[in-house]
Amino acid sequence: MVLRPDWLPALSAFESAARHQNFAHAAEELNLTASAVSHHVRKLESRLGVSLFQRHARGVTLTAEGRRLADASGSALADMEGALRTLRGDRDEEHRVRITTLHSLAYTWLLPRLPDFAAKHPRIRLAFDTETALTRFDEGGPDLGIRHGPGHWSGLSSHRLMDETLFPVASPRMAAFETIKAPADIAHVPLILDHARQGWHDWFRFAGVHGAALNEHYSFSDTTDALQAAVVGIGAALAREHVVVPYLRDGRLVELPGPRMSARWGYHVVYPSHRRLRPAAQVFVDWLLSAPVD
Structure with missing residues (x-):
């Protein structure tokens, strides 16, 4: 039997009625009347x-033949919907760039710069993933990432975005703020840590403070949370130069006495070496690498 085009409305009505087991609910979904759905189904049964x-009296239930047709029609319509979504998605994806990065960098460094990108490239849509787990660049995953590290990752092309320095900061509201006159004084206040590999011990050694018993009182997995903890005045944090800028600018945090220490690691733009970046992703990478870091 050849499936003719004029069967499609009846099949669509039947599939919806079979899924709902109710003609009225199918009618609501299809924007028809219940009698129209019933008419389509009876026409299909007749053919x-x-x-x-x-x-x-309580409604309708599928017969054995109805169940066979419901399974087949439901599967066919699902395949068609999937194909339509894929075709529409391919068009949508042409202008979408998916980026994985650190929440702290996105919040304080990247977001303030996005209006410039939006003005230059209004058609490109950006999707950000700031989960703490290291994202894999599988098919369907992110196009690129901004990572903090040494700059070498297996299977990834890497472009250095910017270096950073580390230095201590605190809120003027911190109880012991006025007592801090030299780097050694910082060792006596509650210290706030993030999960970076370079931390307070490295900075005190760089500042020439040796043998101090450090009061590492608070620890956060995200640098933004560590800085916010310093903002509320519970201790001093070791800030990252580019991430801390908005906090220093509005006075929520103040740089404490002591040297700025160059970090061993920097920020890098990375993407899979085995595949070429899509044009929209390449535009975003070019913009990132040309954006002022200050």
């Missing part, structure tokens, strides 16, 4: 020469 539903 096939079988009963697809058992009708009773």
